[in-house]
Amino acid sequence: MSRKAGVVGVVAVLALLGLGAGRLLALGAGFGSTASAAPVVEGPLDRPGLIARGRYLATIGGCVACHTAQGGKPYAGGRMLSTPFGAIPSSNITPDPATGIGRWHFDDFWRAMHTGKGRRGERLYPAFPYTSYTKLRRDDVLAIFAYLRSLSPVNQPRKALGLSFPYSVRSSLLAWRALYFDEGVYQPDPGRSVAWNRGAYLVQGLGHCNECHAPRNRFGAIPRHPRLSGGLIPVLDWYAPNLSAQPGGGLQGWSTQDIVDLLKTGRSARGSVFGPMSDVVVRSTQYMRDDDLRAVATYLHSLPSPPQAPSALPASAGQPRLKQGREIYRQRCASCHGKRGQGIAGVYPPLDGNASVTEPTGINAIRSVLLGGFAPVTQANPRPYSMPPFAQQLDDAEVAAVVSYLRQAWSNNSGAVEAGDVARYRQTPVD
Template identity: 60%
Template structure:
């Protein structure tokens, strides 16, 4: 073979390898962007994927998401991989200004450079969409971006995830996904008055700001929000949107539909392995013994028998995976009662997934039950069987009957 022919073959093979490598990076980046559920915030309703403009509500005002397509005028067309890594890792924009933590760089900082480069390669492969951003509506003084410097100093710990050599590979992978790109703590944690996550105890549950759903404690240990769950139960929920222990509703249903159902089984098992290791929680407060609470529960028992027992069973254990159990259900016994109130009023709609393409849904009772009746049946459910949660009042029901929720 002549030298020129050999050179041609070498160049052709090198080009093919480069193209294959680039294709692999894009596909891996797509998987990681799905894991991070990026489209949920960066895709407008009925709009082009990742073109921005969907409003992220916060207690301090609304923040429209930016355009992540490679449009040079309105998207990431002028960005480099270094710029994107700085945004993910340090929470700093292309122009050097601090990003608001509605973008969860507080969790994404744990992502490796290789993974952020892959996500950026995927975003660069998307069709460019010209969609100019709109200003945020943050109230003063939160609109003063320079104040983010003080916030970052107090509440932001920058740094990639560092594996724990004492733990298994599966545990470390799960920790990386849950703490990093999965950004689970952004919802499953309380927040202080400045919007920062309360990290201790970790993943201990909290109200999702503005949306008014309670993201439960994720401990599977004693008194945890997922006490009694197995790793298989959790994997089933993340993959199908339902399991023998419960069903995904509210914001979590969207997370399952857009993100977790598409993850590899190995990653789902890794996440479950990590969550299984979360510590036990303190015992919940004793069941209320006030006379009015007892009377409310008695009234609620009658309503439950009429409206709920046919699906969820008289003993609260549910019926198969179609009708989830209420006895021992962490979403039922959460500290607030928000989720149970909202599902009783507005119904429960499980996500459509590959493994559950035609999910059962719970009808709304907002027209059937007044505030007193809804409070009574919710109180009964939260205090019946093995449940020992606090009662809810008609005022609680009234508050969440009118909540916007999204």
Template identity: 50%
Template sequence: MRFMQRPVSAPQQAGSPSAKPVAAGPAGAATQIITKGEYLDRAGDCVACHTEPNEKPFSGGRPMATPFGNLYVPNITPDDETGIGRWSADDFYKMMHTGVSRDGTLLYPAMPFASYTKVTREDSDAIYAYLMSVPPVKRPNRPHELRFPFNKRELLIGWRTLYFKEGEYQPDPKQTVQWNRGAYLVEGLGHCAMCHTAINALGGSSESKEFEGGMIPNQNWYAPSLTSNREAGLGNWPIKDITDLLQVGISHRGTVYGPMAEVVYNSLQYLTDADVEAMAVYLKSLAPRDTEPLPTSQARLVQPAVMEQGRQIYTQQCAMCHADDGKGHPPSFPPLAGNQSITMASPVNSIRMVLNGGYAPGTAKNPRPYGMPPFSQILDDQKAAAVVTYIRVAWGNAGTPVAPNQVNELRKLLPE
């Protein structure tokens, strides 16, 4: 997980702009700006990080585990003492655009300012107006708990030099209005690249490898490549299947689970059909960077006894929903045959689904989702590895076998 810094409320400077949004025209105009800001805030999924379970929205305090220690998200309600009540619209835009807090402190990049820098001033002001309209909550911010030397903020100067490029999104004149809208949402407020791009030991990512997939640190989920036909490349997906996956959480091509299910639940389900379609158009256009032909079935690499054990477990536990031929009953029960998320080089997500189970998000267009039960208490490491191996190589799937020790490593991470 990347770094994030907690905004610090400094005393109001004499003569500084008023922090509270003031309507320049009729009250209806101010209401429209706040409504727009609420929509954009949803697009940025701000509530997911800035709200701790069972606490008031945006009141902060949620711990974010990183390889460098714990970060604690800030209170961004308009409380004057513990939130951002004394911030001006200029302060807020500076934070979004430059990654610098009101008092000049550099933000840790778990706050996705490297993406939010692309947000326009008009949209930033609308989000600010919305946040200033929510009920203030007096909840002091917790200091971060980062190991040395990562607790030294001066190191962020080097990080910013390597990984941060400041600037609002500039439309591509060669592309359509719809494509540019999708690019603005995906690259900016959606900050999709934060998960779908591998992060190195410094907590940074290479622009040249953007959207090529990677492990999400400390969450132990793999965010698949959006540019590879071997993973989640969307070039051959119908637009409707992409929009359904983003907005509904299920489609005829697959279902979202894990961190992506949270994104759909908290954010994407609330976007307009036009905006979701724009995002789909942009994602579908991402240039494929994996030009090698898809491999053929790897069943020959599996010992016959393991294959048979996996088949028997699948027949007993899985076939009722996913069908004997692996084609499932979409969209409620996703197909496993020909499913690229099953055959990715990393088997992490497949193993986690067998061990943990999970639900697609409950959304407005899918209010009662079907779920998958956990099998961690039923299947030992060998049996779990056998059934995951089976679904990765059966029906012509081109995945590779899974070893029991790979299952065991993830099992150790499950909550007791």
């Protein structure tokens, strides 16, 4: 970090401390309370039924994705999670006594999941999405704990924190938490159906969907509203689209079956999964039960229409560039995605009305053209079709032309992108 950026960071944190104090005082003794947790009889952890349930829940939670280093042992941690503030290593959550959670009691685990505090009371960095996991019921957290304790212990010490000052000081999280962390188990809405409440519980809690599908501010925090309105994933540089199915929403026109298909197989009649969501489908959602997937869809269908997403991009690319883009589309894209961007159901995604084409930044379309790639490999789609990468075949201006064209073709009506945007994302790391 440059010196100037460092100074800005310190000022920002001091400002946060000042801002946070009032809210912290207002919350008073209620902060940290777990009053909403239902009483649970916490019997032995080695019950097969409990472990099996915990395994299912841990799979939905996607724990293994972050808690596994590239090429490393599952759940042994050591993956460096990139944030704008530096890299944070994931922890070893196998039951190794020295380096994992072997000496943890359930209360320690509950505190981490529910309040975002470690075994010694230290504040955990919100790269661990306790901001979502706080909504989990105690019996579900117990099942996950039982499952993790059933794993083979792996001795793998924690990696060093890659954060610079002031973020390296955990007390800097005090104000952050006061501003951006609402502790509390999910409270069912009695006015809604059982399925809706189940979906809301999964999406808001274990699925921690909002951690990507909502905008983050410059403190890495997600403003409280509106939920799942879409957001740029920092550092990874992919845009996680809006998940509303209402007019203007990212899932506009998606049926329950479309949503279920996407999460279960990695593809649907409306779109295919790519980028970081591939990991989510491959490791997590493809294993969800159909009733849970339908519950998720039920909840997503209830999300309100999004506010008009602000876009910094110029409204039109201009006729010459659109003409060039149309020609590139005809030559390179139309054979799979269709002359009118309609795609081929279940094989090649439509581009007309596709939220990943029309999202506010243009990043997803640019990077998909550059990288191509396979749809997720799932039980239901073990040999997916793929898209060729065009990074070697199209220069920056050509990619900008074709992306601008398809963002404005058919019913799409999104801003144009520039060659400079393409140049930037050519160099973006993939993880």
